[in-house]
Structures are given as structure tokens and as C-alpha cells.
Amino acid sequence: MTLRQRYDGVIAWFSEHMPVAESELHYENPFQLLVAVILSAQCTDKRVNMTTPALFAAFPTPEAMAAATPEEIFPYIRSISYPNNKAKNLAGMARMLCAEFGGEVPTDLEAMQRLPGVGRKTANVLGAVLWQREVMPVDTHVFRVSERIGLTTGSKTPLQTERTLERNIPSHLLPIAHHWLILHGRYVCMARSPRCGECGIAPWCRKYAADRRAEAREAASAPAGTADGSDMKSAAKAGTKASRAGKTTTAGTSASRAGKTSSAGARKKTTLAPAASAPVEGPERS
Numbered sequence: 001m002t003l004r005q006r007y008d009g010v011i012a013w014f015s016e017h018m019p020v021a022e023s024e025l026h027y028e029n030p031f032q033l034l035v036a037v038i039l040s041a042q043c044t045d046k047r048v049n050m051t052t053p054a055l056f057a058a059f060p061t062p063e064a065m066a067a068a069t070p071e072e073i074f075p076y077i078r079s080i081s082y083p084n085n086k087a088k089n090l091a092g093m094a095r096m097l098c099a100e101f102g103g104e105v106p107t108d109l110e111a112m113q114r115l116p117g118v119g120r121k122t123a124n125v126l127g128a129v130l131w132q133r134e135v136m137p138v139d140t141h142v143f144r145v146s147e148r149i150g151l152t153t154g155s156k157t158p159l160q161t162e163r164t165l166e167r168n169i170p171s172h173l174l175p176i177a178h179h180w181l182i183l184h185g186r187y188v189c190m191a192r193s194p195r196c197g198e199c200g201i202a203p204w205c206r207k208y209a210a211d212r213r214a215e216a217r218e219a220a221s222a223p224a225g226t227a228d229g230s231d232m233k234s235a236a237k238a239g240t241k242a243s244r245a246g247k248t249t250t251a252g253t254s255a256s257r258a259g260k261t262s263s264a265g266a267r268k269k270t271t272l273a274p275a276a277s278a279p280v281e282g283p284e285r286s
């Protein structure tokens with residue numbers, strides 16, 4: 001399979017089965033999204049969403065937050081990872097927002113990165129979510145999933161992943177592709193136990209193909225008809241996997257549990273193409 005075929009297959013699958021995908025963070029305006037994204041660093045969106053209602057009630061505007069000290073912000077975010085640093089960043093961010101940007105979140109993504117607590121990924125998230133900018137924010141899910149699927153190869157840094165994805169995904173799809181990969185990593189291709197048997201993009205996944213090849217090698221090298229019945233065990237295992245691969249996938253539906261905030265369209269049930277119909281895996285050509 002060529003790299004292009006892999007990208008095309010993955011993009012086509014997500015386009016059909018997850019036509020709407022959105023951020024799971026709760027917010028009502030750019031300032032609130034900026035606060036939520038700063039808080040979400042190394043923390044779950046769920047935890048952030050539990051925290052922000054009280055925080056936003058106490059500090060509803062950049063001006064209100066700018067008038068607060070980190071010590072005053074801290075109690076509202078104490079259950080979030082790195083609360084001390086984040087309280088300092090929120091106070092500093094709000095002050096700079098008021099002093100240098102008239103209390104408005106800047107639409108210039110480079111300028112936004114001057115705000116305390118705001119790096120490239122955060123600025124790109126706001127750009128993609130708020131203004132549909134053709135950028136690819138790379139968080140831990142996007143980084144991991146891209147490498148597993150084979151959208152990137154040997155990527156060492158988020159920036160490398162960002163560049164590769166931006167080169168290979170049509171620009172107009174970048175804002176939604178960011179959500180596709182995040183939601184896929186969060187609900188299907190989890191770090192420790194990816195749900196490959198229920199994954200809709202398995203036919204284009206490099207790891208899935210590599211795992212199947214390893215299984216085939218293992219089966220081929222096993223002695224036939226061993227006394228302990230290991231040949232029968234292997235057959236049973238393969239049968240189970242085949243039937244898993246053929247069943248209705250939950251990839252789209254799982255990912256779109258975010259879809260609770262996203263859309264009903266993203267909940268569409270789909271059928272995973274049987275592994276046998278997947279393009280033949282071969283060396284990358286590009």
C-alpha cells in the first residue's frame with residue numbers, strides 16, 4: 001500500500017463515518033476556549049469540563065481574570081493537573097490579553113503564542129476550532145495514532161507530525177482531521193489497548209497489517225497437530241479475530257461519544273470492511 005492510498009482510505013472512512021467532529025471542551029466564547037485549552041494540557045477534557053463552570057462564573061471575562069491573583073484562581077482548578085503553573089499562566093494570560101490585545105483573543109496564531117501558557121498546539125487548536133484555519137494541532141493522541149496508522153513514519157516531534165499531516169491531508173480537511181484523530185485516539189486506538197477488532201480504519205492501518213503478518217508467521221511456524229491441540233487453538237484464535245473484524249464496528253460510534261457534543265451524524269453505525277478486502281500491504285512507496 002502506498003502512503004497516498006493509506007491517507008486516501010483513512011480520509012474517506014472518516015469523511016463518511018464521522019462527517020461532523022468537534023471539540024469536547026465546553027466553552028461559549030474564544031476566551032473560554034482559550035482557558036479550557038490551557039487547562040487541558042496533560043489533563044482530560046472531561047476533568048476540564050467539570051472545573052470550568054465555576055471558574056467561568058468567578059472570572060467571566062479577561063478583565064475579571066486579569067484582576068485576580070494566581071492564588072485566587074488556584075482553588076477553582078486545584079483538581080486539574082499542574083494547578084500552580086496553570087493558575088499562574090491563566091492570570092498572566094488574562095493580563096496580557098487586556099494589556100496588549102484589548103481583551104480579545106488574537107486571531108494571529110503567532111501573536112497568540114506570546115500569551116503565557118499558550119504554545120503552538122494551543123494556538124493551532126483555537127485556529128482550527130474557532131476560525132477553521134488550515135492547521136493541524138498535534139496532541140498526544142494525534143501524535144500516537146498517526147504513527148500507528150502509518151500516516152507518519154519515525155516522527156520524533158509533534159512539529160514533524162504536524163508537517164507530515166499538513167502535507168498529506170487536503171488543506172480544507174485539516175480542521176476536522178484534527179478532531180478525527182483525537183477522537184479515534186481517545187475512544188478506539190487507545191494508548192495501551194487499541195480496539196483493533198472494532199476499528200473502521202483497520203484496512204489502512206500499518207500496525208494492524210503488521211500484527212496480522214506476525215500472527216500468520218506464528219501460525220505457519222507452529223507444528224501441525226501437536227498433542228496439546230495448539231493448532232486448533234490457533235485456528236480458533238484466527239476465527240475469533242476474523243469474526244471480530246467482520247462485525248459491525250463501533251469505531252465511528254465510539255469516537256462520536258464525543259459526538260454527544262458533536263453531532264448525531266457522527267454516531268452513524270458502520271460496517272467494517274472485512275480484513276480480507278483490505279488493500280494488500282506492501283512496502284511504502286512514498
Ligand code: SF4
Nearest residue numbers: 189194196199205208
Ligand atoms: S487497527 Fe488498531 S492500531 Fe490501527 S488505528 Fe485501528 S485501533 Fe489503532
